[in-house]
Amino acid sequence: MKIAEVGTGTGIWLFDLAQDLPDTVHRHGYDISPRQFPPEQLWTSNVKLRLMDSLRDPPEALHGKYDVVHLRMWASNLRTKDVKLVIRSVSKLLKPGGYIQWEEANLLNQDVRSVAGKDFEAQVNKLFVSAGIDYSWVTHLPFSLASCGMTIIEHKERQFSSGLIQIGTNTYLMALREILAGIKRTGSCTDHALLQTCEKGLDELVVSRADGLVYNWGPVSLLAQKFCSARI
Secondary structure, three states: OEEEEEOOOOOHHHHHHOOOOOOOOEEEEEEOOOOOOOOHHHOOOOEEEEEOOOOOOOOHHHOOOEEEEEEEOOOOOOOHHHHHHHHHHHHHHEEEEEEEEEEEEEEEEEEEOOHHHHHHHHHHHHHHHHOOOOOHHHHOHHHHHHHOOEEEEEEEEOOOOHHHHHHHHHHHHHHHHHHHHHHHHHOOOOOHHHHHHHHHHHHHHHHHHHHOOOEEEEEEEEEEEEOOOOOO
């Protein structure tokens, strides 16, 4: 059995998986940059990390090689116009009848439980629109997969369990700080007053974490299967 992860980052999903599967299962991680790869001497024997641009067709040597391809947390790295490019690229990695497992963050279906949080959510969504950032592709992901020859087996949208709410809030606020910094750095939003409002609002949310702030994105998971006769 062969498993690939596209956009593997640190490879943590693959290394964690290695604890539960036999050594005969090969795990290969692909990313456009090696910047987050751990040192090679720390890799386990059946985990390999390699470079690949998933917006392009994979090398022919990789076509039809994998039983499962896993994707996770592409929300801030993928634009709506590129979603089907990634799906088609991933489909070419799969054997006929192979599976895509996709875990994603829905930033348009959030769990926000305070007035300040809801006010910030409304402002930051305006900022995303102004900066040309569109997260709606996550909502439409099942339809995008189906239109590329995949059968949707399971599609779930959840909220974090009680034990994960706090860490989910903390990590999301850190991620939002990075997103705002990226918007500021690239100058993709010309409404500087709106950007400043969002920066101030985020600072206030960070301070209010000790008061039980809940500000979570919506976890999404999909399992889809490639048609045995699919030609992508």
